[in-house]
Amino acid sequence: MLADLRAQREQIEQAIIAIERLAAGTRGKRRGRRPAWMAAVDNKVAVAGAASDKKRTVSAAGRKRMAEAQKKCWAEKKAQADSKA
Numbered sequence: 001m002l003a004d005l006r007a008q009r010e011q012i013e014q015a016i017i018a019i020e021r022l023a024a025g026t027r028g029k030r031r032g033r034r035p036a037w038m039a040a041v042d043n044k045v046a047v048a049g050a051a052s053d054k055k056r057t058v059s060a061a062g063r064k065r066m067a068e069a070q071k072k073c074w075a076e077k078k079a080q081a082d083s084k085a
Contacts, residue, residue, distance in 0.1 A: 021037060058066070
């Protein structure tokens, strides 16, 4: 039981150190290369974010609707410009 508690205490101390390091990294701009531990944390976050990004595609019908809407918008703007002149 004591060994388990000591192991938990060690894990908690490591977590505290990691959080303190992250907090120290947000104080302002650093000059030079980032520490390896900070780069490793950023890489893990980037990989997790990249997995959730999905490319969205537009169907041919959707492109046609967008083109028609844009043409209508430009026609209205042109009509307003002609009426002012």
